[in-house]
Amino acid sequence: DAKTTQPNSMESNEEEPVHLPCNHSTISGTDYIHWYRQLPSQGPEYVIHGLTSNVNNRMASLAIAEDRKSSTLILHRATLRDAAVYYCILLNTGTASKLTFGTGTRLQVTL
């Protein structure tokens, strides 16, 4: 499975944008880029995914580099409820479709 690299932790002030980076230099053409987050004492929840083009939904935006070797999850206005561990995961739709979690980025949001 292609591997992703994320910073261990990041900090943000409330109501400011947050850019969470992810490197995936060995990504293949059929790998989708997925982001999940895990709030304290909860199971992971889906945030967003994309293949080549930038994507937006009500939770976040996903910016994908032109060469697809990196991506950035953008939270437009961080709130205290966004404090979580964010996981960037590559999912190859041609395989058994299992999610493999790395160590993720722990986002701390402060007032």
Add this chain to the structure above:
Amino acid sequence: SAVISQKPSRDICQRGTSLTIQCQVDSQVTMMFWYRQQPGQSLTLIATANQGSEATYESGFVIDKFPISRPNLTFSTLTVSNMSPEDSSIYLCSVAPRVYYGYTFGSGTRLTVV
């Protein structure tokens, strides 16, 4: 997205005993997954549970220790057998009802073995 009911939410068990965790989904799904999350760690996939066939286990996990049942398309169980304190973890089930719209996770079972 699918709604998952996972039971029990937590339990404290004696070493040497077994615990069965249930995962009920409100819609039919082809694949269900079981994960373990050790304290302070990320999630590790234990196995994929397919209806009508044996579960597929990841490296380091064996059927004798973590037997899985998948009797129909909405239900699965994971048993943690002959438990030791090292099995103390959160166990989570997950489903992918629509592959491109995200996987759904249960709220987890927090297991403490004493």
